[in-house]
Amino acid sequence: MTERQSGRLYGVGLGPGDPELVTVRAAGLIGKADVVAYHSARHGRSIARSIAEPYLRGDQIEEKLVYPLTVETTDHPGGYRGALDEFYEQAAARLAAHLDAGRDVVVLAEGDPLFYGSYQHMHKRLADRYPTEVVPGVTSVSAAAARLGKPLVEAEEVLTIIPGTLPEEELTARLAATDSAVVMKLGRTFPTVRRALERSGRLAEAQYVERATMPGERTAPLAEVDPDSVPYFSVAVLPSRIDRTVAEHADGEGRGEGEVVVVGTGPAGPLWLTPEARGVLAGATDLVGYTTYLDRVPVRAGQLRHGSDNKVEAERAEFALDLARRGRKVAVVSSGDPGVFAMATAVLEAACADPYRSVPVRVLPGMTAAHAAASRAGAPLGHDYAVVSLSDRLKPWEVVAQRLRAAAAADLVLALYNPGSQSRTTQVGLARDLLLEHRAPDTPVVMARDVGGPTERVRTVRLADLDPTQVDMRTILLIGSSQTQAVARDNGTEVVWTPRRYPPV
Template sequence: MTGRLYGVGLGPGDPELVTVKTARLIGEADVIAYHAARHGRSIARSIALTYMREGQIEELLQYPLTVETTDHPGGYQGALDDFYAECAARLAAHLDAGRTVVVLSEGDPLFYGSYMHMHKRLAHRYPTEVVPGVTSVSAAAAVLGRPLVEREEVLTVLPGTLPGEVLAERLRATDSAAVLKLGRTFEKVRDAFAEAGRLEDAWYVERASMGAERVAPLKEVDPDGVPYFSLALLASPAERTFVPKDDAQAPGGGEVVVVGLGPAGRPWLTPEAQDALALATDIVGYGPYVDRVAPNPRQERHRTDNRVEAERARHALELARQGRRVAVVSSGDPGVFAMASAVLEASADYPDVPVRVVPGLTAAQAVASRVGAPLGHDYCVISLSDLLKPWEVVAARLSAAARADLVLAIYNPASRSRTWQVAAARDLLLEHRLPETPVVIGRDVGGAGESVTVTTLGELDPDRVDMRCLLIVGSSTTRVTPQGTVFTPRRYP
C-alpha cells in the first residue's frame, strides 16, 4: 500500500496561525519535506518545528538557483523543471514505501506556493490532500486592521514580477489590490502605484505576523533591504471613505426590547432574539429567565422576583431613558402571559423610550410538537392562575371554550400554593367533553427534566401536574394514534 501525500499551509509565519489539522498532520507524518534557497534555511520548517517530533525523516528540497543566471540547456525554467522532477522522485520513493509525506508551505499551498509543483507531479499517482492555510494577504490586512473588500468590490492579487506598465494598468482597474514578491521588484511596484494614481492609499507590510513585522505607508519605504516576504496592499476603498460619527451623534440611543427566550435553551432561541440579547447593555427579568442568558461581562444583569412585573417594567424603562439598551427577558413568547404587556402598559409614562417586542416560541407550541399536532385546528390559550383575575372568570372561560369545542392550551395550571385548580378545571371540562378526550401533560419541555405524558381527561391526575407543566386538552376531533401521536384534523365534521 502506498503512502499518502499532504500539502499543508502553515500560514504567514506565526506558529499559532497554523490550523489544528495541519499541526496534527505534521506531528503524525513519517516524512517532513520543505523547500529552501541555497543557504538551506527554511522559514516553513521554522514555523512547523513546534509541531514536529523526534525521529521524523526530513527532506530538504534545496533550490539550485533563485534569480541567478544558469548554463542549463533549458535556461532558468529548464533548471527548475529538472529540480522539481528530482524532488518529486525523492518524495515518490517514500510514498512507494508506504510512508506519509507532509510537504510544508508558507501561507497557502496553492497560493504562489512551492508545493504546487509537487502536487502537479504526484497527486495523480498517490492519495493526496491539500490543507489550506492563512495567506500573507489575509495576514497583512489583519495587521493593518483594514478590510480588503466589501460588497461588490474586486480584489486583484498581482506578482511584483509583472512588467511595470501591466501592474499600473491592473492597479487602475481594481478596487483593492495586493502585490506580492517585492524584494528586488519594490521600486518598480512603487512606481506602478504612483503611475496608477494609487500610491497615497497604498501600504507596505513586511513579514506579517512574524517577530520582525513592519508596517508603513508604501511611499515612505526605503527600497534598500526590502525582503521577498513583503507585500504592498491597497485596502477597500469603502474603508478610506468611511467617516465615523461622533459619539454624541451615534445612532441607537436607549430602548427596551422585550425578548422571548422560547421554552428552554439556546436551540429554541430565534436569531432575532439572539441579536437583541447580544446588543443589550442590560438584561432584566425574573431570576431563572435571566440565568438562561449566557453571561457577558460587559452587560449588567438585573434579577427580580416573579411577582414584581410592574416594578421590573418601570426599572427597564428608567434604564433605557438613561441611554441603556435593555433586554427584558421572558420564557416562551413575551406576549403570552409574560412581560410584553407589562412593559407596554408602563411605557405610557415613558413616551420618549422606544419599546420593541421580539417573539419567541411558545410553551404550547413546544409541548404540541413533542406529541404531533394537537393544535392543528382552532384552539384557545387560558391561564389557570387566579392571581390577576378571579377564579370565576377563569371558570367561565373554561366552560365557554369547552362548549365551543376548542382545543385548550392551559398555562400556569398549578403552583406550590395553588393546587386545587387542575381538578376544578377537569371537572368543568367534563361537563362538556367525553372522558376519553386526549390530554397532553408537558413538563419542562426542552429542559433537562423534560417529560411528556399523553392521558385522557377522565384519567387526568392533578397530582402529576406542577408549576412547570402545560396542559393541552383536545377537542371532540382530536385523535391519538396507536403509536401515541396526537393530532387534531384540519377538517371539522
C-alpha cells in the same frame, strides 16, 4: 528491478500575502519541491505564486492550474458546478502524473490550504492515493484582526466565519446571532453583506480590511466604503464586543440612544433561541428579568444583570425603561414568547405612560410553551385552538370558567397555562370537571413539564384521569377537541394529533 516510489503531495499555506508570513516549513518545502503547482484565473496571474516567488529555485517544474471560468455562467452541460468539477479532475490528473513519476508536488494555497482554499479540491482527489502533508498557513481572518489591532474574540465569545455568497436573509440571521464574525468573499457580494449588517443592527461595529499584509492594503469602517471599490480579497470584520460593552457601562451611562428590547428566550435553553434574540442578548449593556430566566442567559464580560422576583413585573418594566432613558441598551428577558402571559405587556403598558413615552421599545418573539409541548406530543394544535391561563391572581376564577366553557362549547383544543402552584391547587380539578361537561372522558390530554429542560416529561392521559397533584407551574396542559386522536404507532410511541379537516356541521 525495484518499483519506483511515488512522490509526495504537499498542500502548503502561504499566509495572507506578505512573503515574510510564510512559515519556515512552507518555505523549505517550496524550495525543495520538484513540481510547484498553483491556481490562477484566465489572465494567468497568480497571487499564490507571487507570495512564494522568493522561495522558488528557478529550475522547478511549474504547473499553472488555470480556472476555465471566473463567474457562475457557462455553457458546460453540467453547469457551473459541472465545469468546475471537470477542471478539478483534469488538474488532479496532471498532478497525479508527476506523483506517479516519483516527483514531489507542492500545491500553493493562499492563507490556509483547508480554509476556503482551492487546494482542498486536489486533496480530496489525491490524498487517499499518495502520501500527503498539509502545511497550515496564517488565514486572512488572523491577518485582518492583526491589521485592525482589535481582538476577534475573548472569554466565551463565539466567532463565526461567513461566506458573503450566502443569501441576504441567511447572512442577516447569522450576523445577528453571533458575538464576532468575519465575512469572506466580498467583491460583488459587498452590497448584500452591507445590507445584512445594517438589518442585523451590526453595521456600526463592522470594519473593512482589504488585501491585509499585501501592497494596497486598506482598512476602514465598513459603512464608509464605496461598494464599487471592493475587490474579492477583502473581508468584513465584527470584532469582540467585550471592550465596547465595558466602555458603554463604565460610568453607568450609555452612549447614544437607549432602548428596551423584550426578548423571548423560549421555554428552556438556547436550542430554541432565535438568532435575532441571541444577538440582542449578546449586545445588551443590561439584562433585566426574573432571576430564574436570567440564569438561562450566559454571563458576558461587561454586561450588567438585574434579577428580581417573578411577582414584580411592573417594577421590573419601569426599571428597564429608566435604564434606557439613561442611554442603556436593555434586554428584558422573558421565557417562552414575551407576548404570551409574559413581560411584553408590562413593558408596553409602562412605556405608554409618562415619563417613558419616547423610549424605544421592541418585542422579539420566542418559541411558546404550547408549541414546544405540541411538538413533543405530535400535532395536537393542528386545528383551531384557544390559549387560557388558569391563574386567578390577575382575573377572577369566574372569568376563567366562562372562557373555558366558551372554548369547550366551540370544540376548540385548549392550551392551559399556569395550571397550578403550591398556593393554587384547585384550578386543574375545577377545569377538568368543567370540560367533562362538554368533552368525552377519553379526550386526550397532553401533560408536558419542563419541555426542553433537563427534567422534561411529556405524557398523554385521558381527560377523566387528569390528576391535579401531577401538575405544577412548570407544566402546560393541551386538551384535545372532539376530533383529537391519540394513536399508538408500530414503534411503540404514541402521537397526538388534531385533523385539519372538521366534519360538516
